[in-house]
Amino acid sequence: xxxxxxxxxxxxxxxxxxxxxxxxxxxxxxxxxxxxxxxxxxxxxxxxxxxxxxxxxxxxxxxxxxxxxxxxxxxxxxxxxxxxxxxxxxxxxxxxxxxxxxxxxxxxxxxxxxxxxxxxxxxxxxxxxxxxxxxxxxxxxxxxxxxxxxxxxxxxxxxxxxxxxxxxxxxxxxxxxxxxxxxxxxxxxxxxxxxxxxxxxxxxxxxxxxxxxxxxxxxxxxxxxxxxxxxxxxxxxxxxxxxxxxxxx
Amino acid sequence: xxxxxxxxxxxxxxxxxxxxxxxxxxxxxxxxxxxxxxxxxxxxxxxxxxxxxxxxxxxxxxxxxxxxxxxxxxxxxxxxxxxxxxxxxxxxxxxxxxxxxxxxxxxxxxxxxxxxxxxxxxxxxxxxxxxxxxxxxxxxxxxxxxxxxxxxxxxxxxxxxxxxxxxxxxxxxxxxxxxxxxxxxxxxxxxxxxxxxxxxxxxxxxxxxxxxxxxxxxxxxxxxxxxxxxxxxxxxxxxxxxxxxxxxxxxxxxxxxxxxxxxxxxxxxxxxxxxxxxxxxxxxxxxxxxxxxxxxxxxxxxxxxxxxxxxxxxxxxxxxxxxxxxxxxxxxxxxxxxxxxxxxxxxxxxxxxxxxxxxxxxxxxxxxxxxxxxxxxxxxxxxxxxxxxxxxxxxxxxxxxxxxxxxxxxxxxxxxxxxxxxxxxxxxxxxxxxxxxxxxxxxxxxxxxxxxxxxxxxxxxxxxxxxxxxxxxxxxxxxxxxxxxxxxxxxxxxxxxxxxxxxxxxxxxxxxxxxxxxxxxxxxxxxxxxxxxxxxxxxxxxxxxxxxxxxxxxxxxxxxxxxxxxxxxxxxxxxxxxxxxxxxxxxxxxxxxx
Ligand SMILES: Cc1cc2nc3c(=O)[nH]c(=O)nc-3n(C[C@H](O)[C@H](O)[C@H](O)COP(=O)(O)OP(=O)(O)OC[C@H]3O[C@@H](n4cnc5c(N)ncnc54)[C@H](O)[C@@H]3O)c2cc1C
Numbered sequence: 001x002x003x004x005x006x007x008x009x010x011x012x013x014x015x016x017x018x019x020x021x022x023x024x025x026x027x028x029x030x031x032x033x034x035x036x037x038x039x040x041x042x043x044x045x046x047x048x049x050x051x052x053x054x055x056x057x058x059x060x061x062x063x064x065x066x067x068x069x070x071x072x073x074x075x076x077x078x079x080x081x082x083x084x085x086x087x088x089x090x091x092x093x094x095x096x097x098x099x100x101x102x103x104x105x106x107x108x109x110x111x112x113x114x115x116x117x118x119x120x121x122x123x124x125x126x127x128x129x130x131x132x133x134x135x136x137x138x139x140x141x142x143x144x145x146x147x148x149x150x151x152x153x154x155x156x157x158x159x160x161x162x163x164x165x166x167x168x169x170x171x172x173x174x175x176x177x178x179x180x181x182x183x184x185x186x187x188x189x190x191x192x193x194x195x196x197x198x199x200x201x202x203x204x205x206x207x208x209x210x211x212x213x214x215x216x217x218x219x220x221x222x223x224x225x226x227x228x229x230x231x232x233x234x235x236x237x238x239x240x241x242x243x244x245x246x247x248x249x
Numbered sequence: 250x251x252x253x254x255x256x257x258x259x260x261x262x263x264x265x266x267x268x269x270x271x272x273x274x275x276x277x278x279x280x281x282x283x284x285x286x287x288x289x290x291x292x293x294x295x296x297x298x299x300x301x302x303x304x305x306x307x308x309x310x311x312x313x314x315x316x317x318x319x320x321x322x323x324x325x326x327x328x329x330x331x332x333x334x335x336x337x338x339x340x341x342x343x344x345x346x347x348x349x350x351x352x353x354x355x356x357x358x359x360x361x362x363x364x365x366x367x368x369x370x371x372x373x374x375x376x377x378x379x380x381x382x383x384x385x386x387x388x389x390x391x392x393x394x395x396x397x398x399x400x401x402x403x404x405x406x407x408x409x410x411x412x413x414x415x416x417x418x419x420x421x422x423x424x425x426x427x428x429x430x431x432x433x434x435x436x437x438x439x440x441x442x443x444x445x446x447x448x449x450x451x452x453x454x455x456x457x458x459x460x461x462x463x464x465x466x467x468x469x470x471x472x473x474x475x476x477x478x479x480x481x482x483x484x485x486x487x488x489x490x491x492x493x494x495x496x497x498x499x500x501x502x503x504x505x506x507x508x509x510x511x512x513x514x515x516x517x518x519x520x521x522x523x524x525x526x527x528x529x530x531x532x533x534x535x536x537x538x539x540x541x542x543x544x545x546x547x548x549x550x551x552x553x554x555x556x557x558x559x560x561x562x563x564x565x566x567x568x569x570x571x572x573x574x575x576x577x578x579x580x581x582x583x584x585x586x587x588x589x590x591x592x593x594x595x596x597x598x599x600x601x602x603x604x605x606x607x608x609x610x611x612x613x614x615x616x617x618x619x620x621x622x623x624x625x626x627x628x629x630x631x632x633x634x635x636x637x638x639x640x641x642x643x644x645x646x647x648x649x650x651x652x653x654x655x656x657x658x659x660x661x662x663x664x665x666x667x668x669x670x671x672x673x674x675x676x677x678x679x680x681x682x683x684x685x686x687x688x689x690x691x692x693x694x695x696x697x698x699x700x701x702x703x704x705x706x707x708x709x710x711x712x713x714x715x716x717x718x719x720x721x722x723x724x725x726x727x728x729x730x731x732x733x734x735x736x737x738x739x740x741x742x743x744x745x746x747x748x749x750x751x752x753x754x755x756x757x758x759x760x761x762x763x764x765x766x767x768x769x770x771x772x773x774x775x776x777x778x779x780x781x782x783x784x785x786x787x788x789x790x791x792x793x794x795x796x797x798x799x800x801x802x803x804x805x806x807x808x809x810x811x812x813x814x815x816x817x818x819x820x821x822x823x824x825x826x827x828x829x830x831x832x833x834x835x836x837x838x839x840x841x842x843x
Contacts, residue, residue, distance in 0.1 A: 016838070029767055072279050079283055187290045190322025190335050193283045 038117025099131035129176035272575030288348035303477035319389020333384035350523030354477030366393025394437035435479030452502030463488030474644030518609030557828035614649035682722020
């Protein structure tokens with residue numbers, strides 16, 4: 001079996017977000033780039049399965065739609081343990097375009113298990129996995145918190161309100177993974193880091209696909225109103241404020 | 250290698266260094282950045298959540314952290330591939346020491362294992378010794394320790410009483426003696442032990458395994474800080490060491506000990522960086538959270554001053570450490586290009602920068618002490634509570650001024666090397682000193698010839714260099730051969746050298762950053778540069794006058810004092826505003842992100 005993990009290249013989650021060009025673009029000056037945290041979890045799970053299945057998993061490949069500046073992030077995935085990587089040479093503007101590129105690659109190269117993170121920490125679109133499933137006409141499982149192969153049979157669990165569903169599926173399928181899929185992301189080792197450059201990183205040109213969405217502009221979240229403190233003795237005032245101002249009781 | 254001139258050890262006092270020849274931490278390559286992240290992730294996962302437990306010296310815990318570090322490859326960074334390591338550059342090994350330096354007691358265990366615990370065998374071992382021990386030290390299967398200090402032989406390391414005599418059949422050395430303060434001693438499998446053979450005056454070195462007959466260990470010392478780092482006394486009672494475990498030649502031990510300490514010192518300079526960054530983070534987090542008089546602490550000028558000063562000194566220390574580390578790498582390449590074997594090139598290169606290593610050790614440990622002390626102060630009463638991380642940072646920082654040669658010994662080393670350099674037959678230092686003295690009083694001493702920002706900074710640095718050369722020459726003229734017993738003067742001159750080297754390092758770093766930062770941000774880096782050059786000039790003035798007051802009087806005193814005043818005069822800078830801007834960035838980022 002072959003596993004494909006889709007990874008996006010996103011700003012470190014502690015980045016101070018600033019916009020430029022009339023709030024239509026992120027100011028990337030000084031930004032540290034990382035593997036999208038959910039994708040990193042997916043990769044870790046893929047590698048755990050590969051290690052546990054002794055030979056049953058032929059390879060774990062990572063794929064990214066992005067320009068050359070995403071290569072350090074891709075090599076980080078190789079350092080963590082992916083066997084090979086593919087980069088589709090295109091600026092990833094919208095989910096549909098990304099899904100189209102991924103579908104194209106997957107159609108040509110038969111992957112059995114395709115993993116995506118539930119969302120990307122930059123655009124938080126949460127749509128690539130679903131689109132991909134539709135384009136490839138294969139099953140997808142969203143919010144996957146458990147994935148394993150037992151006696152050749154794929155088993156998944158997904159989060160639902162108040163519990164989880166246990167799901168079996170055939171391959172190929174897409175699992176859109178949520179936190180819980182693995183304990184902690186893997187730390188790359190020195191060996192992994194030093195070997196990353198010698199693993200294959202194939203660059204392929206994109207197919208044409210038009211964006212279905214247009215970004216008008218970004219807005220900052222409204223700054224939180226200052227916290228009002230009420231004296232512990234003054235319960236009456238608290239009740240009054242909750243009733244009249246906050247209108248929650 | 251391209252024909253870039255590699256600065257010689259101590260040459261910074263005489264030559265103007267160029268930013269383009271200077272390596273800065275902003276130039277780490279992709280692998281180095283990944284290694285840096287890996288070390289940070291390792292601390293977050295395996296070390297920082299368990300600090301209290303680590304500080305109990307729970308048996309097996311630190312050894313298991315060493316094992317885990319080995320699994321990730323962290324112990325083999327500077328070990329060549331043929332012995333199971335990764336053969337990485339000196340800079341890369343310093344990055345790991347820097348980042349892991351934030352790991353409190355673990356950082357000490359890591360540093361001792363990979364430095365003084367492993368390197369004696371790597372540098373001086375025979376092929377068989379290397380094959381036998383290095384792969385296991387690099388993988389973490391074995392932990393290493395270095396046994397030099399004895400109850401009556403600390404700074405005066407060659408005065409140790411541990412003895413070795415050859416057994417009658419000539420197959421073993423029989424060791425007798427006692428070692429003290431041995432880091433990792435509680436669990437180390439391989440000990441490098443220094444002892445004198447028969448009635449030798451000079452030490453030899455031996456590789457002793459933990460389970461050789463006749464080795465015994467005291468319980469853990471109770472310490473003020475780095476409580477989780479294992480420190481024990483070790484006894485050798487008719488300990489049998491096979492002859493093939495003699496390390497290096499008979500009588501070579503003291504040289505081995507000193508050369509290993511050069512590396513230990515420079516590594517300590519890197520180690521304190523990680524710890525400093527973490528203490529600054531705690532400082533600014535608290536200052537941004539705690540309110541008094543209706544405002545966050547970070548709004549108060551007095552607190553901003555501390556936050557800025559912490560960040561500035563940290564930034565300066567980083568500049569000096571990576572500048573020097575790259576010199577070491579360049580020197581190694583140069584020696585190897587000249588046909589020197591790799592290991593010898595390492596030893597020679599590290600010896601070459603012994604003065605810089607001493608400077609980094611002193612400046613780094615005192616910077617961390619300053620940062621930790623002010624971190625505690627910013628926390629007020631809470632800083633004194635054992636619940637807060639800064640309390641541990643404060644206690645753990647203190648050791649750095651003591652081990653790897655006390656800061657007094659390192660100051661003496663730095664000044665001594667300067668004097669040795671001056672006494673060399675081809676040295677122009679004393680002639681230069683006379684020339685500077687004769688020219689004192691001319692205006693061109695104080696008015697910069699350049700008008701651009703860095704031109705002026707290099708002019709000031711040039712003047713500070715003149716002050717150092719002048720003071721060394723004059724002091725030597727006055728006290729001559731008694732020089733080494735005039736330690737007060739040596740300390741003062743050392744302090745001048747330290748400030749000079751680190752001030753130049755930060756100027757070079759900021760100069761090189763010009764194209765890497767937005768113009769808006771760059772202002773803050775120039776602020777760091779301005780404040781530090783101002784501080785260093787003032788400190789150099791004070792140290793020079795301290796020395797001068799110890800040997801000169803009358804007209805000569807006045808003439809030199811005026812000269813020094815000129816050499817340490819810089820144009821006015823609004824240091825209050827500059828520090829506020831530096832603090833402003835720290836406060837906004839709520840972390841050290843310079
Ligand atoms: C936690 C810890 C871990 C250690 N780990 C190791 C280890 O792994 N291996 C090892 O071999 N050693 C280790 N040491 C020992 C350490 O290197 C020594 O403590 C240090 O070198 C100082 O020696 P000393 O303690 O005997 O002090 P002393 O040499 O007695 O010094 C006392 C004071 O006198 C000053 N002084 C001494 N000589 C001079 C002089 N000539 N001129 C001016 N001032 C002078 C010193 O600077 C110091 O201030 C460790 C020590 C500690 C505390």
